[in-house]
Amino acid sequence: MAAVLSSEAERRVRDSFARQGFMKKLGVEFHRLDYGICELTVAFDESMTQQHGFFHAGVTTTLADNAAGYAAYSIMPENSTVLTTEFKMNLLAPARGPKLLARAEIIKPGRTLIVVRSDVYTIDHDQETHIATMLATEMCLMDKEDKPRA
Amino acid sequence: MAAVLSSEAERRVRDSFARQGFMKKLGVEFHRLDYGICELTVAFDESMTQQHGFFHAGVTTTLADNAAGYAAYSIMPENSTVLTTEFKMNLLAPARGPKLLARAEIIKPGRTLIVVRSDVYTIDHDQETHIATMLATEMCLMDKEDKPRA
Amino acid sequence: MAAVLSSEAERRVRDSFARQGFMKKLGVEFHRLDYGICELTVAFDESMTQQHGFFHAGVTTTLADNAAGYAAYSIMPENSTVLTTEFKMNLLAPARGPKLLARAEIIKPGRTLIVVRSDVYTIDHDQETHIATMLATEMCLMDKEDKPRA
Amino acid sequence: MAAVLSSEAERRVRDSFARQGFMKKLGVEFHRLDYGICELTVAFDESMTQQHGFFHAGVTTTLADNAAGYAAYSIMPENSTVLTTEFKMNLLAPARGPKLLARAEIIKPGRTLIVVRSDVYTIDHDQETHIATMLATEMCLMDKEDKPRA
Numbered sequence: 001m002a003a004v005l006s007s008e009a010e011r012r013v014r015d016s017f018a019r020q021g022f023m024k025k026l027g028v029e030f031h032r033l034d035y036g037i038c039e040l041t042v043a044f045d046e047s048m049t050q051q052h053g054f055f056h057a058g059v060t061t062t063l064a065d066n067a068a069g070y071a072a073y074s075i076m077p078e079n080s081t082v083l084t085t086e087f088k089m090n091l092l093a094p095a096r097g098p099k100l101l102a103r104a105e106i107i108k109p110g111r112t113l114i115v116v117r118s119d120v121y122t123i124d125h126d127q128e129t130h131i132a133t134m135l136a137t138e139m140c141l142m143d144k145e146d147k148p149r150a
Numbered sequence: 151m152a153a154v155l156s157s158e159a160e161r162r163v164r165d166s167f168a169r170q171g172f173m174k175k176l177g178v179e180f181h182r183l184d185y186g187i188c189e190l191t192v193a194f195d196e197s198m199t200q201q202h203g204f205f206h207a208g209v210t211t212t213l214a215d216n217a218a219g220y221a222a223y224s225i226m227p228e229n230s231t232v233l234t235t236e237f238k239m240n241l242l243a244p245a246r247g248p249k250l251l252a253r254a255e256i257i258k259p260g261r262t263l264i265v266v267r268s269d270v271y272t273i274d275h276d277q278e279t280h281i282a283t284m285l286a287t288e289m290c291l292m293d294k295e296d297k298p299r300a
Numbered sequence: 301m302a303a304v305l306s307s308e309a310e311r312r313v314r315d316s317f318a319r320q321g322f323m324k325k326l327g328v329e330f331h332r333l334d335y336g337i338c339e340l341t342v343a344f345d346e347s348m349t350q351q352h353g354f355f356h357a358g359v360t361t362t363l364a365d366n367a368a369g370y371a372a373y374s375i376m377p378e379n380s381t382v383l384t385t386e387f388k389m390n391l392l393a394p395a396r397g398p399k400l401l402a403r404a405e406i407i408k409p410g411r412t413l414i415v416v417r418s419d420v421y422t423i424d425h426d427q428e429t430h431i432a433t434m435l436a437t438e439m440c441l442m443d444k445e446d447k448p449r450a
Numbered sequence: 451m452a453a454v455l456s457s458e459a460e461r462r463v464r465d466s467f468a469r470q471g472f473m474k475k476l477g478v479e480f481h482r483l484d485y486g487i488c489e490l491t492v493a494f495d496e497s498m499t500q501q502h503g504f505f506h507a508g509v510t511t512t513l514a515d516n517a518a519g520y521a522a523y524s525i526m527p528e529n530s531t532v533l534t535t536e537f538k539m540n541l542l543a544p545a546r547g548p549k550l551l552a553r554a555e556i557i558k559p560g561r562t563l564i565v566v567r568s569d570v571y572t573i574d575h576d577q578e579t580h581i582a583t584m585l586a587t588e589m590c591l592m593d594k595e596d597k598p599r600a
Binding site for chain 3: 515
Binding site for chain 1: 166167169170171172174175176195196197198199200201202203206207208209211212213215216231233234235236237238239240241296297298299
């Protein structure tokens with residue numbers, strides 16, 4: 001994975017992300033985007049919680065899944081779109097802290113299917129705690145637009 | 151799963167749900183709650199979308215996971231709390247439509263671990279389309295409160 | 301899934317199965333093959349065991365995975381081969397009994413990816429006990445031979 | 451995971467392994483056993499194959515699952531037994547080569563549940579090829595014997 005993210009791919013990923021209303025709703029932001037790597041963060045507030053007052057697993061999973069999708073999309077060709085076909089999530093510890101960070105990295109690139117690992121951490125000052133790990137399969141669809149049909 | 155949901159369990163599940171800020175943020179509602187069965191719904195709007203304009207997989211997964219958790223919690227004892235330990239999600243079709251419904255049902259009840267299947271459908275008028283299926287493992291923690299520590 | 305299994309597909313699936321040395325080693329047999337459905341069985345003996353003397357999870361998973369693959373292959377076109385890309389297995393109960401049966405059924409057919417549920421039961425006289433459930437993604441590779449390269 | 455494998459744990463794991471008839475049938479051997487880490491290998495022959503002549507996914511999964519189970523068991527207390535509750539496997543590349551190696555490492559130790567990553571490689575001379583990755587949840591059962599009931 002030594003290749004460099006092209007400016008075309010960077011723009012393509014960021015435009016796609018910007019079309020996701022759900023990212024705006026949650027306030028998710030890019031932390032890092034490289035060739036085959038994507039990191040996303042989101043900040044805690046009361047609207048993010050499950051019943052114990054921690055980040056809801058739905059927030060954690062959304063972050064992990066989206067990081068996985070954009071890690072994969074960053075290595076796909078120009079006239080393509082990305083689709084998550086499946087993922088598996090293990091929740092390792094309570095998601096307690098002011099910030100979540102998801103870090104996704106490609107395990108196996110393929111022309112059609114790309115397998116990605118996505119790990120989620122809580123960030124509290126300088127301390128990272130590993131709170132979830134995901135294995136995801138992303139699919140490359142060629143000659144399909146990565147946006148709503150007109 | 152012929153047993154009947156007790157009023158204690160119903161109240162306990164609904165109180166737990168009411169403590170989840172993330173459910174309020176998304177506007178998720180109960181559609182059905184029975185012994186070992188939970189159905190949740192959420193309505194579409196622009197703030198729910200991924201880049202093609204459909205429900206984001208994060209919304210779909212949140213709904214499936216929460217239905218699974220409360221299906222499991224509905225059969226747990228009074229002084230317990232529920233924790234999702236892991237799940238696997240297959241996204242079967244685009245989540246396009248005015249409404250999502252997740253329907254979770256226990257496959258295997260256990261004292262500590264409960265395995266749940268949770269299926270998600272888009273609902274458009276009278277038409278249900280099966281768009282995702284989840285297998286989840288829920289854990290029962292005894293003598294722990296199902297709310298934030300004081 | 302109302303379509304009928306063609307004689308071409310039946311022959312193709314059975315020929316593929318016959319090329320799997322691992323099926324011979326374990327003594328796996330077809331119990332049922334239909335359009336989108338496959339059932340396989342295997343008999344217990346000491347060489348199948350894990351440390352408590354039950355069927356090893358490796359045997360259970362092999363059976364579930366192979367049933368899933370052939371359920372999918374039964375609806376694929378003639379000049380194709382099948383590949384399992386991933387699966388998730390929940391082990392629900394000890395695999396104790398004289399016989400295992402895996403029953404696989406397609407949840408979502410697709411041109412490239414087919415999602416299959418595969419359930420495993422122990423069979424003891426007339427009693428079936430549900431001991432495992434799998435969700436698998438099978439891939440159709442076109443214009444590839446379903447056998448070793450010459 | 452800096453702790454050292456005790457001689458008690460080493461003996462306990464090796465005795466458990468020796469009780470698994472399925473390991474003998476496949477000819478699986480220990481390659482490495484440490485505190486929270488287990489590596490197993492198996493050699494190729496015709497009886498291990500799927501239809502293209504490569505290692506069957508059932509063999510690959512058996513190896514990955516067993517390595518995961520014993521990585522977890524190596525950190526469990528003396529009067530316990532280990533149970534795989536679930537795993538997810540992504541098959542990344544054809545399992546072609548003279549030997550398979552599974553390498554399992556604990557991601558998250560817990561008193562009841564232990565989450566393990568298990569990666570499988572084909573070994574051909576000095577070349578390792580990553581052909582599969584598993585995420586597994588292992589359960590510690592206290593005061594249960596790790597062998598058949600008398």
